[in-house]
Amino acid sequence: MSASTCSLCAFAKSSIGRKLIVALTGLALVLFLAGHLSGNLLIFAGRDAFNEYAHFLHTFLHGMGVWIARIGLLACFALHLVFTVLLTKENKAARTAYAREATVQAPKSSLIMIWSGLTILAFVVYHILHFTIRIDSELAELGKNDPWEMVILGFQDSIVVLFYIIAMTLLCSHLSHGVASIFQTLGLRTKKTASAIKFVSQAYAIIIYVGFLSIPIAIKLFGYGCDK
Amino acid sequence: MPLLNLNLKVWRQDNADSEGRIESYEAKEIPTSASFLEMIDIVNDRLIKDNKEPIHFDHDCREGICGMCSMTINGVPHSKEQGITTCQLHMRKFSDGETIWIEPFRANAFPVVKDLVTDRSSFDRIIQAGGYISARTGSAPDAHATPVPKADADAAFDAAACIGCGACVAACKNASAMLFVSAKASHLNHLPQGQVEKDSRTLAMVRQMDEEGFGNCTNQFECEAVCPKEISAEHIAKLNRDYLAATARETVS
Ligand code: HEM
Ligand code: FES
Numbered sequence: 001m002s003a004s005t006c007s008l009c010a011f012a013k014s015s016i017g018r019k020l021i022v023a024l025t026g027l028a029l030v031l032f033l034a035g036h037l038s039g040n041l042l043i044f045a046g047r048d049a050f051n052e053y054a055h056f057l058h059t060f061l062h063g064m065g066v067w068i069a070r071i072g073l074l075a076c077f078a079l080h081l082v083f084t085v086l087l088t089k090e091n092k093a094a095r096t097a098y099a100r101e102a103t104v105q106a107p108k109s110s111l112i113m114i115w116s117g118l119t120i121l122a123f124v125v126y127h128i129l130h131f132t133i134r135i136d137s138e139l140a141e142l143g144k145n146d147p148w149e150m151v152i153l154g155f156q157d158s159i160v161v162l163f164y165i166i167a168m169t170l171l172c173s174h175l176s177h178g179v180a181s182i183f184q185t186l187g188l189r190t191k192k193t194a195s196a197i198k199f200v201s202q203a204y205a206i207i208i209y210v211g212f213l214s215i216p217i218a219i220k221l222f223g224y225g226c227d228k
Numbered sequence: 229m230p231l232l233n234l235n236l237k238v239w240r241q242d243n244a245d246s247e248g249r250i251e252s253y254e255a256k257e258i259p260t261s262a263s264f265l266e267m268i269d270i271v272n273d274r275l276i277k278d279n280k281e282p283i284h285f286d287h288d289c290r291e292g293i294c295g296m297c298s299m300t301i302n303g304v305p306h307s308k309e310q311g312i313t314t315c316q317l318h319m320r321k322f323s324d325g326e327t328i329w330i331e332p333f334r335a336n337a338f339p340v341v342k343d344l345v346t347d348r349s350s351f352d353r354i355i356q357a358g359g360y361i362s363a364r365t366g367s368a369p370d371a372h373a374t375p376v377p378k379a380d381a382d383a384a385f386d387a388a389a390c391i392g393c394g395a396c397v398a399a400c401k402n403a404s405a406m407l408f409v410s411a412k413a414s415h416l417n418h419l420p421q422g423q424v425e426k427d428s429r430t431l432a433m434v435r436q437m438d439e440e441g442f443g444n445c446t447n448q449f450e451c452e453a454v455c456p457k458e459i460s461a462e463h464i465a466k467l468n469r470d471y472l473a474a475t476a477r478e479t480v481s
Contacts, residue, residue, distance in 0.1 A: 015437070094335065
């Protein structure tokens, strides 16, 4: 075994190095979610504001901007996925179970990270087929000219809305542990800042949860945008 | 003196290679003044009188400083009482008729030797990898020869309180040794005497930790919650920081 001839390779193989990759990619995704939410909430500013925003995204840097963002996000997502699956497998293999298991204080959200993560994965695949690639031909047609109307129509189906609710609930759970985790993994958490970090993490998770869900709920339950 | 009648569910395992099992024992008339280890001593005396194999367990100082008394009590290393080792646990914390589960510290890096006895020499190898300073031998230097800022002295002292018992690993869902390793690294990395070898120490200790087959930290802080010396997970954050800095410096140089 060649001990680290390359210190970066050793880093990517070490437990702490891989955790840092998970934290940095997680941070990038967390920042993306904040931006994505702010943009999406323009749906409540009306058809024109939202469509203008969608148009801006697709023409930014002569249409390159959206692709740069997509490739960057895909890379972060893939790295996050590969390393978390790898770490989780190792963690499961590192010990056998107690006949009587007990948890002292770890919150439930921290125990189900892999499951909340995999739900997010399933959701993201569906979400991209739904609103980005648009496998539904009716939505595909609208997507080109009137994204606002596409969203309103896209959330008419109760099953779709239900799936969004489930996925956002697990995303909220993932973030409530994940955001605080970033600080610890990057070495920024101390005894003094611990409670503030916990607060920020939970507040962020709740804002993301309420913010994203407000859209399908407003449309499906309160008929937002449905009166022509 | 009040006496307790307890049901014990104890992990019995003949050796490292055999399969273990939970066995039930009745622990009758245990004085509440007994320590947890004394309770097992009483049960063992009776087992020996009946010509049965006593329950094997590790212990040494029986005053909370050596870290030998490794066992998991009702799923929690050193029991759910905070800031104590098993030897400091008293039977008055239990009630009459209670069932108590007693198991060894579980981690693949801590193989079971027999019953509750585990082999924790993986910790020793981590210390050998970097948990020391290279210093001139000879007479001890004057205590004030190297000034240490108060904050650093306090942080180093808190980290140095680690007795290497392994409860952090046993409590961790991933059998991660991060609290132990970070305490040992932090102790020296905080002090002027530890600066020369700071980077090589950090890299070597983490590398050895990974090689021993401990899991990865998922920031759940179960370790901190069970540590008999109440060592803070703050040291883990420092280890992450020191590791990143050491890697960066190694890459550049
Ligand atoms: C929008 C998508 C996602 C975001 C914003 C996100 C965010 C995060 C963050 C911030 C962390 C904490 C990093 C750290 O340990 O410091 C994390 C950890 C983790 N994520 Fe994600 N994640 C996402 C998707 C996924 C997916 C698709 C999976 C699929 C398996 C996943 C699985 C995990 C796991 C297992 C952890 C480790 C938890 C731990 O170490 O405690 N995540 N995530
Ligand atoms: S026997 Fe020494 S700490 Fe318990």
